[in-house]
Amino acid sequence: MIFSEYGKTGKQVSAIGFGGMRFTNAADIDGNAGLIKKAYDTGINYFDTAPIYCDDKSEEIFGAALKEMVKSRDEKPFYVSTKSGKDKPEEVRKDIEKSLKRLGLDSIDFYHYWCILTLDEYYKRKENRVLKEFEKLKEEGLIKHICVSTHMAGDDIGTMLDDYSFDGILLGYSAMNFAYREKGLDFASQKYLGVVAMNPLGGGIIPRNPELFDFVKSRNDENVIEGALRFLFNDERINVALVGFNNEKELREAVKAVEGFEPIPSESLENIRRGIKEAFNELCTGCQYCDKCPLRIPVPKMMDSYNQLMLGNSDDMLGRLKWHWGIELKDNPAGKCSECGLCERICTQQLPIRKRLREMNEKVQQHLAKQQSKR
Ligand code: SF4
Ligand code: SF4
Known part of the structure; x- marks a missing residue:
């Protein structure tokens, strides 16, 4: 295992962290806890969970695993x-009390100011003295480090990190959204923050599309999963790539990617970066130039979600809108477009944004109608 x-x-x-957001059978507490313990045995020492992951079962699952793991914590630390x-x-106070109880711990190593989607939201929580409460928790020894998790783009991340001195940051970063977050990583590294990259396999899209993502491979003897993970291990700004394991096979593959890691030669790295640009010709690159809609439609977020429709399916797109970007499907911004065309005129990829929004609107309407008919 590589450590930093x-x-x-x-x-x-x-270098690999265990992300507890994707257990497919979350009701199997012992089975999932067993997988966490196996990960610990292989050298993984960063474990990430959250109160509502997996129908609110994730912390309970970790709690079951940690009960055993604490016995060897002195010789073999974990976080x-x-x-x-x-x-x-x-x-926040109620959340931490519940988390500590479920995890069976006296303190949390990295406690996150969770899921900041916009600067407004960041400031609003701060004005409500939420960060002050985090500081109190730290003084009381209930948490060790104050971190932030965000889905904002680079410049906004920079503004937030200038405003508050966090110890670490958790952000989505992979060969899929690298353009959107690149600057955020730079800001975090300039401020010497711990950096954890969530979703390093693009929510499963990278392994599901091996041909499209073939360019992430820098060696003949690796597959796209190894390539995508090694692309992150190679990045000195990132400490941990957080993988949502579901079974031992996935765990073995990720560990193999670390064990066989060798620094990627600069020429191969250039190929990967160029490949990202070429493979993403039809995809939104997340550059945000189009974020100027007079009707305040969040076009970059909508087009990022449309990427999932192109590479995955309709459910992936709806999930991305709702869970990644926090957009309520009933608000359906795609249905509000007046088709003025401004965003298309300034899109760096010249994407047919209006056509894509029409398609998204249709999918969301169909989904809502289906939900309605079930009631
Ligand atoms: S075409 Fe639609 S999404 Fe684009 S700027 Fe105009 S109203 Fe906004
Ligand atoms: S300008 Fe085009 S490529 Fe850039 S975020 Fe907007 S839709 Fe995506």
Whole structure:
């Protein structure tokens, strides 16, 4: 396993982290806990969960695994990350109490100011004294480090990191959205933050489309999963790539990617970066130039979600809108487009945004009608 120091905390964290957001059978507490323990045995020492992951079962699953793991914690340290997305101090307090109880711990190593989607939201929670509450939790020893998790783009991440001195950051970063977050990584690294990349396999899209993502391979003897993970291991700004394991096979593949890691020669790295640009010709690159809609339709977020429709399916797109971007499907921004064409005129990829929004509107309407008919 490769280890590196998480920011300036002195804690050595593993290049792969166990992300607890994707257990397919979350009701199988012991089975999933067994997988977490196996990951710990292979050298993984960063474990990430959150209160509502997997129908609110994720923390319970980790709790079952940690009960055993704490016995060897002194010789073999591990670190636990969880989160609160609440916007009132008293609710944050309730979240941490519940998390500690479920995890069976006295303190959380990396506690995240969770899921910041916009700067407005960041400031609103801060004005509500939520960060002050995090600081109190730290003084009381209930958390060790204050971190942030965000889906914002680069410049906004920079503004937030200038405003508050977090110890670490959790952000989505992969060969799929690399353009959107690149600057954010730079800001985090300039401030010596610990950096954890979530979704390194593009939510499963990369392994599901091996031909399209063939360019991430820098060696003949690796597959796209190894290539995509090694692309992140090679990036010195990133400490941990967080993988949502579901079974031992996935765990073995990821560990193999670390064990066989060798620094990627600069020429191959250039090929990968160029490949990203070429393979993404038809895809939104997340550059955000089009984020100027007079009707305040969040075009970059909509087009990022449309990527999932092109590479995955309709459910992937709806999931991306709802869970990644926090857009309520009933609000359906795609249906509000007046087709003025401004965004298309300034799109760096010259994408047919209006046509894509029409298609998205149709899919969302169909989904809502289906939901309605079930009631
Ligand atoms: S075409 Fe639609 S999404 Fe694009 S700027 Fe005009 S109203 Fe906004
Ligand atoms: S300008 Fe085009 S490529 Fe860039 S974010 Fe907007 S839709 Fe995507």
